[in-house]
Amino acid sequence: MSERPGASRFAVVLVRPDSPENIGLAARGMANAGVADLRFVGIDRLEPPAWRTAIHAEAILEGARFFESLEKAVADLHLVLGSTARVRHDFPLVSLAEAVGRVGEYPAGTRVGLVFGNERTGLTQEELGRANVRFHIPQAARQPSYNLGVAVTLTLHALVFGAGGLPAARRELLLSHGEQAEAGRRFRDMLDSFGFMHDTNRAFITEKMQDIFFRMALTAKDRDVILAMFRKALEGPREPRPRRTTGEKTHKEKP
Amino acid sequence: MSERPGASRFAVVLVRPDSPENIGLAARGMANAGVADLRFVGIDRLEPPAWRTAIHAEAILEGARFFESLEKAVADLHLVLGSTARVRHDFPLVSLAEAVGRVGEYPAGTRVGLVFGNERTGLTQEELGRANVRFHIPQAARQPSYNLGVAVTLTLHALVFGAGGLPAARRELLLSHGEQAEAGRRFRDMLDSFGFMHDTNRAFITEKMQDIFFRMALTAKDRDVILAMFRKALEGPREPRPRRTTGEKTHKEKP
Numbered sequence: 001m002s003e004r005p006g007a008s009r010f011a012v013v014l015v016r017p018d019s020p021e022n023i024g025l026a027a028r029g030m031a032n033a034g035v036a037d038l039r040f041v042g043i044d045r046l047e048p049p050a051w052r053t054a055i056h057a058e059a060i061l062e063g064a065r066f067f068e069s070l071e072k073a074v075a076d077l078h079l080v081l082g083s084t085a086r087v088r089h090d091f092p093l094v095s096l097a098e099a100v101g102r103v104g105e106y107p108a109g110t111r112v113g114l115v116f117g118n119e120r121t122g123l124t125q126e127e128l129g130r131a132n133v134r135f136h137i138p139q140a141a142r143q144p145s146y147n148l149g150v151a152v153t154l155t156l157h158a159l160v161f162g163a164g165g166l167p168a169a170r171r172e173l174l175l176s177h178g179e180q181a182e183a184g185r186r187f188r189d190m191l192d193s194f195g196f197m198h199d200t201n202r203a204f205i206t207e208k209m210q211d212i213f214f215r216m217a218l219t220a221k222d223r224d225v226i227l228a229m230f231r232k233a234l235e236g237p238r239e240p241r242p243r244r245t246t247g248e249k250t251h252k253e254k255p
Numbered sequence: 256m257s258e259r260p261g262a263s264r265f266a267v268v269l270v271r272p273d274s275p276e277n278i279g280l281a282a283r284g285m286a287n288a289g290v291a292d293l294r295f296v297g298i299d300r301l302e303p304p305a306w307r308t309a310i311h312a313e314a315i316l317e318g319a320r321f322f323e324s325l326e327k328a329v330a331d332l333h334l335v336l337g338s339t340a341r342v343r344h345d346f347p348l349v350s351l352a353e354a355v356g357r358v359g360e361y362p363a364g365t366r367v368g369l370v371f372g373n374e375r376t377g378l379t380q381e382e383l384g385r386a387n388v389r390f391h392i393p394q395a396a397r398q399p400s401y402n403l404g405v406a407v408t409l410t411l412h413a414l415v416f417g418a419g420g421l422p423a424a425r426r427e428l429l430l431s432h433g434e435q436a437e438a439g440r441r442f443r444d445m446l447d448s449f450g451f452m453h454d455t456n457r458a459f460i461t462e463k464m465q466d467i468f469f470r471m472a473l474t475a476k477d478r479d480v481i482l483a484m485f486r487k488a489l490e491g492p493r494e495p496r497p498r499r500t501t502g503e504k505t506h507k508e509k510p
Binding site: 034139 | 352
């Protein structure tokens with residue numbers, strides 16, 4: 001298969017897909033766009049009906065990889081886009097066209113992951129929280145949502161054939177997604193070591209930190225500056241305290 | 256189903272579709288875009304598997320209409336777009352994005368037909384010749400083409416959600432497609448009555464006339480001006496001759 005310039009930047013990640021026919025249709029849509037990197041989370045093999053709909057895309061199914069978590073599936077990528085059919089109001093959501101614009105801001109070497117959830121249940125809140133950009137394909141009414149294979153095809157079509165061809169606004173590559181996650185964890189640990197976290201807010205702060213760090217889509221320089229800056233701010237007025245054990249009651253000491 | 260402004264302009268015409276699942280997927284893609292007018296040529300009923308994939312689009316299947324020819328299926332529409340997966344070089348072909356631009360040139364009342372052929376064989380040359388605009392959905396390689404249901408969804412998505420929102424450049428409604436066909440026939444008959452056609456070129460000229468007339472996408476004013484102009488040009492230097500019977504040898508009298 002001849003590849004469009006840039007098509008090899010993209011990886012498709014299907015999380016817990018139910019229907020083998022939809023998987024095959026997604027693979028065919030990848031072949032339509034010249035994209036070959038297919039990854040799965042939550043299933044560990046493909047059922048035969050997937051081949052029935054993967055017309056001229058059998059090689060994509062053969063080369064697919066299976067991961068035990070979304071975190072591992074996207075660790076080597078730079079920019080992760082999570083798809084959601086439900087318009088939720090608890091986090092920023094862009095349209096597919098805007099998502100294409102966002103991808104276009106980054107340099108050509110940026111590896112982009114497109115994550116799609118289960119046909120009925122979609123991605124979990126936590127999985128969407130791992131995405132740098134959360135996007136929605138516009139639809140006329142609340143129902144029906146797009147078929148999974150169709151959603152993959154529409155998204156890749158827009159990214160590969162619909163991009164405006166403007167030069168990238170940003171020059172630096174992002175951290176890999178795994179490094180972005182690591183930066184979020186370091187920041188959380190830093191907050192923890194300075195006494196900002198306790199049993200009642202630990203989960204909330206961890207989730208918020210992750211959310212903020214992924215939304216920032218950090219480069220290495222961003223990370224270094226942000227971590228140094230916050231370390232300074234946190235160290236400033238207070239003395240470092242020993243990290244608390246999780247069993248200890250701490251809510252009265254909330255800063 | 257709530258409709259997007261303008262979505263009711265569009266009708267989808269499927270010519271000789273093979274797979275009921277693809278028909279259902281096309282109907283779902285229509286529902287995604289808020290389009291409800293589904294027409295068939297070359298089949299006279301739907302098989303049950305169509306309902307399996309027409310999720311939240313059952314009403315579209317129930318309301319579908321069956322026509323005995325493409326000509327009849329599009330007669331009440333103004334602008335007809337024919338889809339082809341093969342890039343042929345014997346007629347003008349635009350990309351889907353350009354087709355969206357072409358549709359955007361016409362006023363909001365323009366009723367637009369989107370015609371898709373059989374999954375393997377597509378539209379015939381003659382059927383494509385009935386289209387005002389022939390378009391191609393860009394793909395990375397010669398194979399695979401887009402799944403039929405996916406092609407319908409991609410096309411409607413681009414038309415309904417992707418249009419730029421510029422005001423229409425043209426103000427007059429086109430003739431209905433049936434009237435455009437009739438104008439082509441009148442022109443052909445006019446050529447015939449003036450001795451331009453004979454047995455060896457009749458089929459060729461008829462096809463060319465049809466092709467040219469559909470490509471012009473005529474308004475009523477266009478038609479009147481063109482027919483009057485050509486009548487004048489044809490009448491000018493020569494005397495009207497009686498129309499020949501088709502059995503007569505005429506190639507020696509070619510003007």
